[in-house]
Amino acid sequence: MVRLNVFLLLAVVFCGLGAVTSQHKARKLFQALEVELERARQLEVEFGQLQLELSTWGSAPRIEKIAREKLKMRSPESEKIIPGTATGARTP
Template sequence: MVRLNVLLLLVMVLCSLGVVTAQHKARQIFMALEAEQEHARQLEVEHGQLQLELSTWGAAPRIEKIARDKLRMSTPESPRVIAAPPAGGVSR
């Protein structure tokens, strides 16, 4: 009977250690998950900022300003403008 009690006590201690170890691992994994979710939120914010910056860099007024200032381009006078028909032409 004493041996059975000692055996059961040993099994109980091992099971308790297993539960503690499992809870510790679960907490570590949960903390890692939260850290990765925070990182994902930061990446989403950065993506939004980059999308906004991209739309700003490609805005028509900005491109026109660069064309005028840096490339010294200007709108041609009306006698120099030639209207070309559409590429496929209209068949009648």
């Protein structure tokens, strides 16, 4: 009977230690999950900012300003524009 009691006591202790260990691991994993979710939120915000920046860099007024200032481009005179063609090339 004493052996059975000792065996049952050891079984209870090991089950308790197992429960504590598994709960500790679960808390660690939850903590890691929270960190990764926060990082994902930060990346979403950064992605939105980059999309906004990309749309700003590719806007028509900005491209026109760079074409005029840096590349010294200008609009063609009205007499050189041929209506009805997409490229401005003459058709025979």
